[in-house]
Amino acid sequence: xxxxxxxxxxxxxxxxxxxxxxxxxxAIHGQVSLLSDAQPIDEVLADPGASEKLxxxxxxxxxxxxxxxxxxxxxxxxxxxxxxxxxRPFVLWNIVATPELSLVPKQWCFPVAxxxxxxxxxxxxxxxxxxxxxxSEGYDVxxxxxxxxxxxxxxxxxxxxxxxxxxxxxxxxMVFHELAHQxxxxxxxxxxxxxxxxxVEEEGVERWMRKYGDDDQRSAYxxxxxxxxxxxxxxxxxxxxxxxxxxxPTSDDDKRQQKAAIFQELKDEYQTLKAGWGGxxxxxxxxxxxxxxxxxxxxxxxxxxxPAFRALLQQEKSFARFxxxxxxxxxxxxxxxxxxxxxxxxxSPAATAALGAGR
Numbered sequence: 001x002x003x004x005x006x007x008x009x010x011x012x013x014x015x016x017x018x019x020x021x022x023x024x025x026x027a028i029h030g031q032v033s034l035l036s037d038a039q040p041i042d043e044v045l046a047d048p049g050a051s052e053k054l055x056x057x058x059x060x061x062x063x064x065x066x067x068x069x070x071x072x073x074x075x076x077x078x079x080x081x082x083x084x085x086x087x088r089p090f091v092l093w094n095i096v097a098t099p100e101l102s103l104v105p106k107q108w109c110f111p112v113a114x115x116x117x118x119x120x121x122x123x124x125x126x127x128x129x130x131x132x133x134x135x136s137e138g139y140d141v142x143x144x145x146x147x148x149x150x151x152x153x154x155x156x157x158x159x160x161x162x163x164x165x166x167x168x169x170x171x172x173x174m175v176f177h178e179l180a181h182q183x184x185x186x187x188x189x190x191x192x193x194x195x196x197x198x199x200v201e202e203e204g205v206e207r208w209m210r211k212y213g214d215d216d217q218r219s220a221y222x223x224x225x226x227x228x229x230x231x232x233x234x235x236x237x238x239x240x241x242x243x244x245x246x247x248x249p250t251s252d253d254d255k256r257q258q259k260a261a262i263f264q265e266l267k268d269e270y271q272t273l274k275a276g277w278g279g280x281x282x283x284x285x286x287x288x289x290x291x292x293x294x295x296x297x298x299x300x301x302x303x304x305x306x307p308a309f310r311a312l313l314q315q316e317k318s319f320a321r322f323x324x325x326x327x328x329x330x331x332x333x334x335x336x337x338x339x340x341x342x343x344x345x346x347x348s349p350a351a352t353a354a355l356g357a358g359r
Contacts, residue, residue: 023119030092030122031155033187038082038158057164058083064172064208071211072204073319078156085161090145093127094118098293101246101255103239105297106139107188112188117301120146140292149172168213169205169221176204183323186330192337195305195328202306203313231283232272232303237264238266239296245265263291308341315344318335 041058044050061080068074096118097106105117121127131141147163163174180200186192209218245258267287274280286295309326316322329337
C-alpha cells in the first residue's frame with residue numbers, strides 16, 4: 001500500500017476517534033487484500049492450470065485496455081493489467097442514505113476522495129449493520145453491491161472476478177469508466193465525477209463496438225442500451241414526482257402517504273416495462289430492498305450532467321481537448337462548476353434544483 005494513503009487514512013482514523021477507527025481499519029484491510037492477491041494477467045494467460053474461459057476474458061481485457069489508451073486517451077499505467085479472484089459477488093457494498101422526505105443524499109468525507117454521497121464496506125454484514133443504524137435514525141437507506149471502483153491512480157487497480165464474466169460491452173464499460181476517474185476527479189462532487197466517467201464509458205463502448213464488435217454483439221449491446229435508457233427514464237420520471245411531492249405545501253403525513261403511492265406506481269410501471277422487454281429481469285435486483293429515496297438519489301448522481309459532458313466532448317472534438325476542458329471545470333468552485341455545466345446543456349430538473357440549493 002502506498003505510504004501516502006496509509007498516512008492519510010491513519011491520521012483520519014486518529015482524528016475521527018474509535019467509531020471511525022473501525023471503519024478505516026476495514027477499508028485498509030480490504031484494499032490491501034485486493035492488491036496482495038492480484039496476479040499479473042500475463043502470468044494467468046501463461047498458467048496451464050488457469051481455465052480457458054478466464055484466459056479468454058483476460059485477453060479481451062488486454063484488447064480493451066490497449067483501445068482505452070490509443071483511442072480514448074485514457075492512462076497508460078499498470079491498472080487493469082493484473083487479476084484478483086475475490087471469491088465473492090461484489091468488491092464492496094455501498095450505502096446511500098437520504099432523509100425521509102428528501103432526495104438529497106447524506107455525505108461522508110474522507111481523505112483523498114473528499115466528500116461523497118456513499119459509504120463503502122468490504123463486508124456485506126458490516127454494511128447491513130451500518131444501514132440498520134441509519135434507518136433507526138430515520139434515514140431512507142439503500143445497500144448496493146459494487147463490482148469495481150477506482151483508487152484514482154493511487155494504486156494499480158486490478159481486474160476483478162466480480163466483473164470479468166460480464167458481456168464484452170459491459171466489461172469494456174467497466175474498464176473505461178474506472179480509468180476515467182484517474183483522468184479527472186473533483187473532491188466532494190460525486191455528480192460531476194460520475195457523470196464525467198459515465199460519458200467516457202458510453203462514448204468509449206460505442207467506439208469499441210464499432211471497431212471490434214460483431215453483428216450479434218452490436219445487436220445485444222443496442223438492446224441492453226435501450227433497456228437501460230427505458231429504465232433510467234422510468235426512474236427519473238418518479239424521482240421528479242417525489243421531488244415535487246417533497247417541495248409541496250402539504251403536511252408531512254400527506255407527503256408520506258403520497259410517497260408510498262409514488263413508489264407503488266413505480267413498481268407497477270416497472271412490471272409493464274419488463275413485459276415490453278419480453279420478461280428481461282436484469283433490473284429485478286434493483287428492487288431487492290424496499291424502495292426508498294436513496295435508490296433514486298444514487299441513480300441521478302451518475303447521469304445528471306451526462307448531456308453536458310457529451311455536448312462538451314462534441315464541441316472539443318477530441319478526447320485530449322475534452323479532458324483539458326473538464327480539468328478546468330474541476331478547478332472551479334462546485335456551484336460555479338455546476339452552473340457552467342448547466343449552461344452547456346440542460347441537466348435533469350432534479351440537478352437544476354440541487355444547483356439552486358447550492359449543492
